[in-house]
Amino acid sequence: MRIIFMGTPDFAVPTLAALHDAAHEILCVYTQPPRPAGRGKKLQPSPVQREAEVRHLEVRSPTSLKSPEEQARFAALEADLAVVAAYGLILPQPILDAPRFGCLNVHASLLPRWRGAAPVQRAILAGDTLTGITLMQMESGLDTGPMLATARVQIERKNAGELTAELADVGAQLMVGTLTELQTLHAVAQDDDEATYASKIDKAESRIDWSQEAEQVERQVRAFAPAPGAWFEFEGERYRILSAECAEGGGAPGTVLDDQLTIACDSDAIRPITIQRAGKPAMETAALLRGKPIPAGTILS
Structure with a gap:
């Protein structure tokens, strides 16, 4: 098929690679413009742009698709289909209508559960045991389009x-x-009554609230790993917990219970496994405590 690919982060790269390897004709790759990153704040191309350039594919990075001129450029490609995976821009109706078979989105949840920007993190935070992928025919609503295919994945103890x-x-x-059978598939409408929304993650959500149950704090750690990282403060310095386990123990929430940095929650406790001080590499908790002890009895904010 003649395909326009639209995506930006690492999540989108395997789909672009698989479509190209399957000998579909990738007419053009749309991705977000390079952004400042790293200590030097140099402009860095998106993961999708890097993959596209390795494969010698044309890349376009418009800041908006709302102008008639940009929409005409898109339509002029005469695509059979646009495949969209975490692109990051709203697609106006003329864009949705331009390809012969419309626009097909790769969404990281089992719709209609977790429509929106952060389905993986919200599924972990909610304690879901199952998530997956939905391929959805795009329409003007937020992840509301009819579904063409799904695949299920167990969450288990995986982080985000x-x-x-x-x-x-x-x-x-x-x-x-799915593309091998696209013209014979029948899309299934979503049940809007079962919809839940995965709102964008606010950085304030990554600060640990020790008054939660230990199990919920452990979910918070997994939902925000590897970034932005669930964190607490000690002596004015930020510590990110990148992995943790629930442990037995009790005390006032936020109290360090032993020399392994077991921390009391509303019920039971959390024991960090991997932790990171601000500006330092991640390390096992035992190694961190050898250089920066946090004594039992300390109360963390």
């Missing part, structure tokens, strides 16, 4: 980074398989 990577690979294979 691990789960996103797994879902990206599942989505890529599901897309390739």
Whole structure:
């Protein structure tokens, strides 16, 4: 098929690679413009742009698709289909209508659960045991379009980074398989009454609230790993917990209970496994405590 690909982060890269490897004709790749990153704040191309350039594909990075001129450029490609994976721009109706078979989105949840920007993190925070990929025919609503295919994935104890990577690979294979049958598939409407919304993550949500139950704090750690990282403060310095386990123990929430940095929650406790001080590399908790002890009895904010 003649395909326009639209995506930006690492999550989208496997789908682009799989479509190209399957000998579909990638007419053009749309992605977000390079952004400042790193200590030097140099402009860095998106992961999708880097993949597209390695494969010698044309890349376009408009800041908006609202202008008639940009919409005409898109339509002039005469695509059979646009495949969209975490692109990051709203697609106006003329864009949705331009390809012969419309626009097909790779969404990282089992719709209609977790429509919106942060489905992986919201599924972990909610304690869901199951998530997956939905391939959806795009329309003007937020992830409301009819569904063409789904694939299920167990969440288990995976963090957001691990789960996103797994879902990206599942989505890529599901897309390739679905396109072989696209003209015979019948899309299924979503049940709006069952919809939940995965709102964008606010940085304030990553600060640990020790008055929660230990199990919820552990979910918070997994939902925000590897970034932005669930964190607490000690002596004015920020510490990010990148992995943790629930442990037995009790005390006032936020109290350090022993020399392993077991921390009391509303019920039971959390024991960090991997932790990171501001500006330092991540390390095992035991190694961190050898250089920066946090004594039992300390009360963390």
